Amino acid sequence: EAPAPTTAPTEAPAATTEATKAPGGTGEMGTKDTPIVMSFVPSGDTQEIIASGSEIAKMIEEKTGLSIMANVATSYAAVVEAMCAGNAPIGWLNTFSYILAHEKCGVDVALATVRFGNAYYTGQIIANKDSGIKTLADLKGKTMCWVDPLSTSGYIIPRIMLKAAGVDPDKDLAKAVEAGSHNNVVIAVYKGDCDAGATFVDARSSVEKDFPDVKEKVEVIAESPKIPNDTVSFAKEVPPDVRDKVVNALLELSQEEKGKAALQTVYEIEGFEKVDDSFYDEFRTQLDAAGVNIEELAK
Incomplete structure (x- = not known):
């Protein structure tokens, strides 16, 4: 839906x-x-x-x-x-x-x-390295961070990707959190407040100044098709x-x-x-x- x-x-x-x-x-x-x-x-x-x-x-x-x-x-x-x-x-x-x-x-x-x-970009689904998440199917029962309900790469497209992988974003997640921005999603996943999250590629770079090891602690598990x-x-x-x-x-x-x-x-x-x-x-x-x-x- x-x-x-x-x-x-x-x-x-x-x-x-x-x-x-x-x-x-x-x-x-x-x-x-x-x-x-x-x-x-x-x-x-x-x-x-x-x-x-x-x-x-x-x-x-x-x-x-x-x-x-x-x-x-x-x-x-x-x-x-x-x-x-x-x-x-x-x-x-x-x-x-x-x-x-x-x-x-x-x-x-x-x-x-x-x-x-x-003039195109892609979205990504990221996960905390210690969450045990390696594929989209692993998101069942996990906490997911979204950007905003009108975010293209931070909500709309990743929800479509989850459904295609057999995960119902409304029923299969333990909890969904609206973080408000792409930076906030990355930081929440980095800190373990969310197991996984959705952002543009590569929002991790936007917070690297404050969290130098973000690309080690936060892994990309899936990437979206191109988005204008x-x-x-x-x-x-x-x-x-x-x-x-x-x-x-x-x-x-x-x-x-x-x-x-x-x-x-x-x-x-x-x-x-x-x-x-x-x-x-x-x-x-x-x-x-x-x-x-x-x-x-x-x-």
Whole structure:
């Protein structure tokens, strides 16, 4: 059955203010009175995301003259809700959240992120070395850490992988924990708070600075098929000229030292590729084949 993302908080990000309400409200979008909220999903270290997100917002402001305000939402679902409510015209949405937001309220992708030279990535299922877990079938009766119910590699795809291996993620696990970010999943598995977890490849590198032996203590037991990368997406109310200015500014700053550093910190991004919605069609087909009903989830 389709995962139920409704367990995640769905309120709009707390940083949203009356002034940012809306494309269709009073005032022109991107002025000091009506700054454009650019919302980020909390997939990594929240403090790092907000600091580098604010830097990116400032660079876009300098290049476009638009007023931009960055925030990190409380959950993946909160970004979707904020975009659909007109409270966040720009969203740095992960793959599954984008597909949901597109279905729900016409949110449209402009850029896919690039890492390691391409616009695709894979997910992994990791296990604590001492857990005795060597295969997906060994997860029965174990504690599993997920990222967030709308995380593509940290929830949606690994659940499909578990089912294919004969493990029902709703019934066969001893306990499921929602860790909130990929870093948190790795740390929980490292410390033994969870026997196993699901993240992108290779989230262990993101915490290696604090846990130098993480790759010895936390093993990869399975890898997913390729997944299209996360997005920079726009609410449908965003005027084409505003959208073009922001997209061009992001493409420019991704070629500059300061911009490269901020993108690396925010989500380990190397650059961007211009894409349209059809870039995600193959992935939609995979979800459909696995019984994930996007139309139903978007209601």
